[in-house]
Structure formats: C-alpha cells, structure tokens
Amino acid sequence: MRIPEGPPITPKDFVYAEVLSQLSEKKKFQEFLDINDNKYYYWEKWKYLADDWKIDAKRLWAAVKTWRISNKRLSISSLPKFKFLVGSPSVVQQALHAFDMNLGGSLQGDSIIPSEDRDRYLISSLMEEAIASSQLEGAATTRKVAKEMLENNRKPRNTSEQMILNNYEAMKWIVENKSMDITKDAILQIHAILTKNTFSERSEEGVIRKSDDINVVDVQTGKSVYTPPPADQLEQLMDDFCHFANDREKLSFFMHPITKGIILHFLMGYIHPFADGNGRTARTIFYWYLIKKGYWLIEYMSVSRTILNSKAQYAHAYLHTELDDNDLTYFIIYNLRSINIAMEDLKSYIQRKTAEKQNIITLLRNTSFNDRQIGLIQEILKDVTIYFTVAQVQNKFGVSNQTARNDLGGLVENGVLEERRSGRKSQFLPLPAYIRKLQKAQK
Structure with missing residues (x-):
C-alpha cells in the first residue's frame, strides 16, 4: 500500500476570496462546490485538479479547507484529547x-x-x-x-x-x-x-x-x-x-x-x-x-x-x-x-435464495419437507459432494440436537440422504438417484 502524500501548509498570503474569484473566472466554482459536497476528494486529487484548472495547488487546497471547516462541527467535552472534524456534505x-x-x-x-x-x-x-x-x-x-x-x-x-x-x-x-x-x-x-x-x-x-x-x-x-x-x-x-x-x-x-x-x-x-x-x-x-x-x-x-x-x-x-x-x-x-x-x-443474496427456495418448493410440491429440509436440499443441488452432520444442521439453523436429528432422519426416510458412520459420528450423504431425479425435474 502506498502511503498518501500529506497535505501542504496554507500559504501565509492566502486570501480565500481571491481563489473563489479565480474559480469563478474559470467557470470552475460550481464544480468546486459539487466535488466538496459529493466526492470529498483528498489533497492528492485536488492537486491534479489544480493543474487542470491552472490554479496554484496550495491555494486551491487552502480554499477547500476553508470551505470544509465552515461546514464542520465536532466539539465533544468528554473527549478532550480528541480534536476531530466531521463534515456533513x-x-x-x-x-x-x-x-x-x-x-x-x-x-x-x-x-x-x-x-x-x-x-x-x-x-x-x-x-x-x-x-x-x-x-x-x-x-x-x-x-x-x-x-x-x-x-x-x-x-x-x-x-x-x-x-x-x-x-x-x-x-x-x-x-x-x-x-x-x-x-x-x-x-x-x-x-x-x-x-x-x-x-x-x-x-x-x-x-x-x-x-x-x-x-x-x-x-x-x-x-x-x-x-x-x-x-x-x-x-x-x-x-x-x-x-x-x-x-x-x-x-x-x-x-x-x-x-x-x-x-x-x-x-x-x-x-x-x-x-x-x-x-x-x-x-x-x-x-x-x-x-x-x-x-x-x-x-x-x-x-x-x-x-x-x-x-x-x-x-x-x-x-x-x-x-x-x-x-x-x-x-x-x-x-x-x-x-x-x-x-x-x-x-x-436474499432475493436469490428466495427464488431458489421457490423453485425447490415447486419441485417438492407433493412432499411434506419443512423449511430446514428444503434448505438442505438446496445445498445438495449446488454441491452434489456435500454431506451433513447433526452438529452442522444444529448450528446452521439454530435448532436443538434432536430437531437436527429428526430433520436428517426424515430426509433419510424419504430417500434423499443415506447415513454412514464415521467413527463415533454419523455423516449424511445425498443419494445419487435422488439428485438425478431433482436435476431432471429442473430441466
């Protein structure tokens, strides 16, 4: 990351009205106001604008600062060590x-x-x-x-x-x-x-x-x-x-x-x-x-x-x-x-998920799957290599351990998943035949 160049010090002979007059002569005054109000450029961008507008960069920046300070206020007595300015463009x-x-x-x-x-x-x-x-x-x-x-x-x-x-x-x-x-x-x-x-x-x-x-x-x-x-x-x-x-x-x-x-x-x-x-x-x-x-x-x-x-x-x-x-x-x-x-x-994201859910509900219109089970079937269609555990379903949906077990058990009973033991835990994997059935119905 490049460290930005720090802004210059205001020239001692700077006169705000003179810079505004220059901006008006060059028909840049409204642009000056619009940039301050809608873009709020840092010094480095103003420096390049000054070259384009043929105005001394340090004086233009001093005019920017004068305008901004007149539109800022933040005086917080409980934060005496913090001297900050907050604008409201x-x-x-x-x-x-x-x-x-x-x-x-x-x-x-x-x-x-x-x-x-x-x-x-x-x-x-x-x-x-x-x-x-x-x-x-x-x-x-x-x-x-x-x-x-x-x-x-x-x-x-x-x-x-x-x-x-x-x-x-x-x-x-x-x-x-x-x-x-x-x-x-x-x-x-x-x-x-x-x-x-x-x-x-x-x-x-x-x-x-x-x-x-x-x-x-x-x-x-x-x-x-x-x-x-x-x-x-x-x-x-x-x-x-x-x-x-x-x-x-x-x-x-x-x-x-x-x-x-x-x-x-x-x-x-x-x-x-x-x-x-x-x-x-x-x-x-x-x-x-x-x-x-x-x-x-x-x-x-x-x-x-x-x-x-x-x-x-x-x-x-x-x-x-x-x-x-x-x-x-x-x-x-x-x-x-x-x-x-x-x-x-x-x-x-929600619009996309809602549309996906409606598509799945249409495919599953003759079933009694609940919203969580429909959500799991959505994930299966996106990734056929996925598998689920009781803990995963419990944490994904914020439900109890027993509810998660019931959801997965229901999908097993309906031929969506099969249960496999992995050590002391069970993994629930999608059945290829059910995936093909859903993919065919989607076409």
Whole structure:
C-alpha cells in the first residue's frame, strides 16, 4: 500500500476570496462546490485538479479547507484529547437517509427477510462477518473451510481458525448483550473473546497494553504509518470513549447514530488500547452500537467482507483522516459506502435464495419437507459432494440436537440422504438417484 502524500501548509498570503474569484473566472466554482459536497476528494486529487484548472495547488487546497471547516462541527467535552472534524456534505446526508429507510424498523416485516428464515440468515451472517473480519487481520484460511469448522463445531486447527471462532463468539455475544452499556469492562471482555488462544502471551488477552513499543506499520513496506497514544493515557482515553459511546455527552448538535458508530470504529483503532486485535475490537463495537440503536438489519450484513475487498481504501480512509488534521469525514464516507454495498449484497443474496427456495418448493410440491429440509436440499443441488452432520444442521439453523436429528432422519426416510458412520459420528450423504431425479425435474 502506498502511503498518501500529506497535505501542504496554507500559504501565509492566502486570501480565500481571491481563489473563489479565480474559480469563478474559470467557470470552475460550481464544480468546486459539487466535488466538496459529493466526492470529498483528498489533497492528492485536488492537486491534479489544480493543474487542470491552472490554479496554484496550495491555494486551491487552502480554499477547500476553508470551505470544509465552515461546514464542520465536532466539539465533544468528554473527549478532550480528541480534536476531530466531521463534515456533513450531501453524500453523507443522502447515505444516512437511505440507511434510516432500510436498516431500522421500517423493514422489520418480511419485505427484506422472510420471518421463517431469519434465524438461519442471522447465523450465516454472523459467520460471514467473523470470517471476513479475521481475514482482514491476516487469518489465512478459506471461507469454505472456516464455515465448515463453525457449522460442525470442529475445534480450530491453527491460529487463523481460532481467530475466526473467536470472532464468531464475539458477534454472538454482542447480539445477546445489545442492551448493555458499552463499558470498559465489557470492551475488555470482548477483546478477551476475540483474542482467546491467539497470543503468545495469554496475559495480553482482554488487558489494556502497558507498553509504548507499538506502531501501526504498512505490511508491504514495513514503514510506520501511525504511532498510538502512550500507555499511561489509555485508561483515561478508554473512560472518555465509553462516556461518548453511551451518549452521555450533551452535544450542541445532532449526531446521527450511524455516524457515531463509525466514529467509535475509528476511535478504537486510533486509541489502539491493546497489543493486538484492535481492528477486530473496533469493528465489533461498531456493530454493537448500531444494534443497540435499533438498526437491526446490520446484524444480517457483513460489512467486513466489503472492507476485505477494498483493504487499500480502508487503510487510506484511516490515513487521510490522520494526515488531514483528523478530518473524520473521509473515514465516514468510506464506511457509509461499505455499509451500502453490504446492504445491497444482502438484498441480492436474499432475493436469490428466495427464488431458489421457490423453485425447490415447486419441485417438492407433493412432499411434506419443512423449511430446514428444503434448505438442505438446496445445498445438495449446488454441491452434489456435500454431506451433513447433526452438529452442522444444529448450528446452521439454530435448532436443538434432536430437531437436527429428526430433520436428517426424515430426509433419510424419504430417500434423499443415506447415513454412514464415521467413527463415533454419523455423516449424511445425498443419494445419487435422488439428485438425478431433482436435476431432471429442473430441466
């Protein structure tokens, strides 16, 4: 990853009105406003625009900063050590409005997620988020292998799999404890869950770091890109963080909950209170805060999977904020785009799954299979080499051991699966004759 060039210092003889006059003369003033309001470019892009517009780059950037500062506000007394700016350009306001319409109570019905499928989709989404968030931090395993481990309750075979299991347990924890305050002890508990059996020193799990010998480095170049606050400030910073997270701060303006959740995500990485696992903790707290605020659909979305597909932009969102006078707007815009992609992915996924289910129901119209059994038959049609275990079905659908056994037993009785013993456990494999029957019916 290339480290961005830092913005220049404002020239001492800079006059805002003179630059605006130049922009007007060159018929670029409206474009100047539109870019600030809808794209929010970092310095490096403005520098190239300045060349195209034949305007001094440093003076143009000074004009950008002047415009932005006049449209920013963030004064938080409970965070005296944090001096951040937050803008509210149209691109941010439009995204927040769209999320209010889609992520909260208005779609609590069946219009997005059919009620009978919610438990299954929730379990699947928590697994997807756990896998992607861990892969962001270097977990080296495939999604297929990781999901098989989680569904079958298989013990992790290495540190990467342990990270993923830990992430899954942490996601389940915040869903179960969404009504709790975000306290320092709760954050330490989340970190302990996230890092269980992944540190060389177990004493670092769920413990605020004591050392200053830590830097955030670019894994490709080895260069330090950020030095976190010293250890002797962390206790107070964490107290300030929790005060802010629990909405005890009386702001002079309205801060949208999604904006605040993103800021909490940033702040946890900025404070960097742990020896490792700060990114996973930050993303978990982001989910926790939004779930607490009633954005229930976020539980079904894997934002980390979107971030995983744009890791360079994620890193640049952090760096642009830090290099440009702690302007959080860059980080907010990046995360809003990631949430939007995750939301659209969820909608497409559910539409596809619903269509597949309807096709299967049509094929099975003369049978009495339940929704879970239909879901298993869907998977068989996608992968004829698949097999199931009782534990896998139990975890996939969030049902009891006996219900899982009954579901698999019913498929055996109807000639869909055959049971084979593997040691002390049973494996349930699709029967080739039934697969051919379904494939023929599909044509």
